[in-house]
Amino acid sequence: MGGPGLPQRRRLVTEVPGPRSRELLARREAAVARGVSVMLPVFVTAAGGGILVDADGNALIDLGSGIAVTTVGNSAPRVVDRVIEQVQAFTHTCFMITPYEGYVAVCEQLNRLTPGSHDKRSALFNSGAEAVENAVKIARRFTRRQAVIVFEHAYHGRTNLTMALTAKNHPYKSGFGPFAPEVYRAPLSYPFRDGGLTGQQAAARAIDVIESQVGAGNVAAVLVEPIQGEGGFVVPAPGFLAELADWSRSAGAVFIADEVQTGFARTGAMFACEHEGVVPDLVATAKGIAGGLPLSAVTGRAEIMESVHPGGLGGTYGGNPLSCAAALAAIETLERDGLVDRARQIGERVLPRLRATAERVPAIGDVRGRGAMLAVELVEPGTRRPDASAAATVARRCHEQGVVVLTCGTYGNVLRLLPPLVIGDDLLDDGIAVLTAALESLAS
Numbered sequence: 001m002g003g004p005g006l007p008q009r010r011r012l013v014t015e016v017p018g019p020r021s022r023e024l025l026a027r028r029e030a031a032v033a034r035g036v037s038v039m040l041p042v043f044v045t046a047a048g049g050g051i052l053v054d055a056d057g058n059a060l061i062d063l064g065s066g067i068a069v070t071t072v073g074n075s076a077p078r079v080v081d082r083v084i085e086q087v088q089a090f091t092h093t094c095f096m097i098t099p100y101e102g103y104v105a106v107c108e109q110l111n112r113l114t115p116g117s118h119d120k121r122s123a124l125f126n127s128g129a130e131a132v133e134n135a136v137k138i139a140r141r142f143t144r145r146q147a148v149i150v151f152e153h154a155y156h157g158r159t160n161l162t163m164a165l166t167a168k169n170h171p172y173k174s175g176f177g178p179f180a181p182e183v184y185r186a187p188l189s190y191p192f193r194d195g196g197l198t199g200q201q202a203a204a205r206a207i208d209v210i211e212s213q214v215g216a217g218n219v220a221a222v223l224v225e226p227i228q229g230e231g232g233f234v235v236p237a238p239g240f241l242a243e244l245a246d247w248s249r250s251a252g253a254v255f256i257a258d259e260v261q262t263g264f265a266r267t268g269a270m271f272a273c274e275h276e277g278v279v280p281d282l283v284a285t286a287k288g289i290a291g292g293l294p295l296s297a298v299t300g301r302a303e304i305m306e307s308v309h310p311g312g313l314g315g316t317y318g319g320n321p322l323s324c325a326a327a328l329a330a331i332e333t334l335e336r337d338g339l340v341d342r343a344r345q346i347g348e349r350v351l352p353r354l355r356a357t358a359e360r361v362p363a364i365g366d367v368r369g370r371g372a373m374l375a376v377e378l379v380e381p382g383t384r385r386p387d388a389s390a391a392a393t394v395a396r397r398c399h400e401q402g403v404v405v406l407t408c409g410t411y412g413n414v415l416r417l418l419p420p421l422v423i424g425d426d427l428l429d430d431g432i433a434v435l436t437a438a439l440e441s442l443a444s
């Protein structure tokens, strides 16, 4: 059994991965396409709180939440209860055929929680990529324009349209073209790498590219992650997002926030746009929305959402009853258990330690993030040249000691932390101590 009742202690009884995981890995290699790769081949048998238990009985500290999904923890009690109730009542009808209340209730919650008090509508899908695709469809339908503006280092998914929207070539795009047309890439605000442009300057640079290379009148949507995820946990300079949102509005384009990774309390606000007081026209959400069950959504201004004809949006499984039950339970957990505040506390607890480590380790170029979405960017000491092998070394050392940290970044040189918000302070401190020791070993 998993869930928060699991002992919240790191415990290694074999090397990582152990013999049972290695056996399963051999089976995996014979059965699973290698295109679906694995970062840390420990096979999980139970999880809860901040712990992952593997097939050899090791208890690892989870600082990744399955890429920002199990924000409320694995097998969170309310999620388990509601999903059991739902699975016993019915498993599927297809909302487009014969609807059910859970779908409507999730849309009501999304309309209430997302930034802005305007009239909203929502539609539910399965994956983050599907939500982003649908947001683009809706923006094009509403504006009757085609061009979509995305940014350097962006990540929006792996489907054909979202591969076009995603910046990084390998492994996401190489060999998979041709890609969807009418996608244009603008420069980002990346304070560590753009010479310290202000948000306004970085936005002006992006807007110049858009106006001169695309034309304001052709732009259907400006699509941006308020804090970039896979691209390196890049926090734009203050004002960047607001300037872009203002420009979009004045150009008659739809401003879409991809909050797939940042949403649902992760950054110490329910949505990351709130830190900047930005109200997007459309918001794409997924991951943390449903405690580990697959669900995603597009939520936005009623007049934009309602521009789509009946039957123009949907899918067999979108908003399936189990995922909706899980989402209602996850949202209740975020709110009742004060997890927005908890995310902020996690940032306040961890950031000073990472910054202190950076003072001693010249390979740490930058420490950044908000709430429980934190990152360390590694460089060749004394330069800003990305050092992916240092990031891989640190991640490997953490994994060997039973701490699951992830990497990211266009150059693969960023270590990122996305702990479940229900992790206890002791476990978090233990995980961060292992990470900081691994970072310090770069200096010796």
Ligand code: PLZ
Pocket: 067, 126, 127, 128, 129, 130, 132, 155, 156, 157, 158, 225, 229, 230, 258, 259, 260, 261, 262, 286, 287
């Ligand atoms: N938008 C901002 O972070 C998913 C991808 C992992 P899906 N990020 C994890 C991988 O290597 O495939 C993501 C995201 C942002 C969209 C997506 C896509 O969400 O649910 O993976 O489709």
